[in-house]
Amino acid sequence: MTSPVPLVEVVRSGLREGLHHGSAVVVDPQGGPLLSLGSTTAPMYPRSSLKPAQATAMLRCGLDLPSADLALAASSHSGEQDHVRRVAALLERFSLTEDDLRCPPDLPMDETARRGASVERRITMNCSGKHAAMLATCVINGWSTADHLDPKHPLQVAIADTVVELAGEPLAGTGVDGCGAPLFAISLTGLARVFQRVVGTPVGAAMREHPWLVAGTDRQDTYLMAAVPGLISKIGAEGVFAFALPDGRAAAIKVADGAGRPRLPIAVGLLDRLGITGLEHLAEEPVLGGGRPVGSVRLIPGALG
Template sequence: MTAPAPLVEVLRSGLRESLHHGSVVVLGPDGGVRFAVGDTGSPMFPRSSLKPAQLAGMLDAGLELPPIDLALAAASHSGEQEHLERVRDLLDRHDLTEDDLRCPPDWPLGEAARTAHAGTGMRRITMNCSGKHAAMLATCVQLGWSTADYLAPEHPVQVAIRETVGGLAGEPIAVSSVDGCGAPLHALSLTGLARMFGALADHPVAAAMRTHPWLVAGTGRADTELMRAVPGLVTKIGAEGVMALGLPDGAAVALKIADGADRARLPVAVGALRLLGVRSPALDALAEEPVLGGGAPVGAVRLLDDALVG
């Protein structure tokens, strides 16, 4: 296994440290590797970065939904009011309720949403994957499949998803497990994940996510802000430091921060997009992540000057 390389530096009160390590692969429109550092070939779990491909599998199986529902189905939403209203609407239109969701009860991801739901406790619908689960249930209803066991690996909806995931990644699924939301989770290489997002570039799922970036994440969230900053970009974060991005021409990026923290993802993603020739003031504004102390900025996380050199 290739040792992870330094990608970003952390500045805090004048002290500079190359603390974060990770892996990143950048593919050109032809699928060829433009840049790679770290371990980009071993299997890893993409976590929620897999959601667009899981949704593509549902569409391959026969699911029919309007683009606004597709964006929500590919989301790790913040649990803000419109997110929850749209999940309820998707369930209602298929004669389903929140009780049919099999994702675990959880607090909303968004801080404001957590505060708003403090008195109601954790619920299945506020769990960030409830849109994906609602879409899996809708697929079952539309195709006449059972709903109670929709998370079973042998269920037709999960079989369809697995086939599509492997096809888009262009490699066999190394191993399958269970994600935090209870759905089957499939391991791929980082290069396979990037290849997947390049293949999704002209897919209806990507078009829906670009059209409705707020539904994919929420207020102030990385995916929403990046898609707003770069027209045509599709991007999806995953837990444990994963992120994947695709451009309309088929170029793509996948990255994983080794320590699993969030704060290094955006600087590395911005650097990878710059390597592909994507530049804009809106993107520049996302190139650094603040380091807080006592609730105030005391430093920043930023890309090392020579970390991504094509």
């Protein structure tokens, strides 16, 4: 089995102080391989990068949402005011309340919103948009809501079937995500195929139209979708990142040590390989010392071939 390869270097005050290893794959509009680096066929958990597939499954189960709410269903939102307001309105529309959510209570991800929060709440947890949409899907189908996170629940069975179809491969395992929902293992290549097949769907259109709702202020997804017209992207925990261009070319990234900061430099490098330029402002993540930039996290020259 191929191992992760060095992709990103951490440079502080002109000296390299570390490397991030990872794997990356790019597929063409038919899902065939264009580039493969590292471990791209071994099972992995895509974490929140699978949310667009989960939202697609909910639509197939009859969920009908405005574009903004559909983007929220595929989000890992920052818990900012408009995120929370929209989740609350979505719950109310289906006669649900915050108490019906089964994601764990948490503070907002956004620093400003976090400072203004007095207690951890389920609705400010970054997955609450997905959970609200899951509950709404259950309501319209007459399914039970209390156990909707059980892998044997009709909703989760439908989501698993959709992931298999979009990835073009069987599930390698089922776990539990940080939000409590079932988590499905596929390969990095399978994740790229998911995005290749979602980009032209209503979920892809909603993400393109509302990138801020997918993520929030000062977030990697928000930056990348704003910078590249037609692109959709979604981060996942443990260093996962996936994106697709409107023509169906798609990529998936996994940072081996689970770090999040190498994701965007790798994505920018892959996009450059695909002919998408002008993203130099996103190509490096700053390294701070004393509150000011003293270095950067950047792609190793030649790492992508």
